[in-house]
Amino acid sequence: MLDLIWKNTIFKLIYGPLLMGLAILLSVDDRPTVLFIGIPLIAIGLVGITLRQIARRRAAPDKAE
Numbered sequence: 001m002l003d004l005i006w007k008n009t010i011f012k013l014i015y016g017p018l019l020m021g022l023a024i025l026l027s028v029d030d031r032p033t034v035l036f037i038g039i040p041l042i043a044i045g046l047v048g049i050t051l052r053q054i055a056r057r058r059a060a061p062d063k064a065e
Contacts, residue, residue: 018045
């Protein structure tokens with residue numbers, strides 16, 4: 001149960017800003033709003049995805065050859 005809650009929290013923290021940034025980018029016609037809110041949210045989401053992938057690779061056991 002705790003594992004499910006943890007995964008759900010990580011999902012919201014990483015993909016939430018990305019989806020909100022995309023929604024702002026696609027729905028708002030005001031350029032300053034998109035530049036100062038939408039683009040940083042997209043960047044936060046992409047950095048979060050990158051850090052999550054790095055953490056997964058470090059946590060994975062090394063394959064013995």
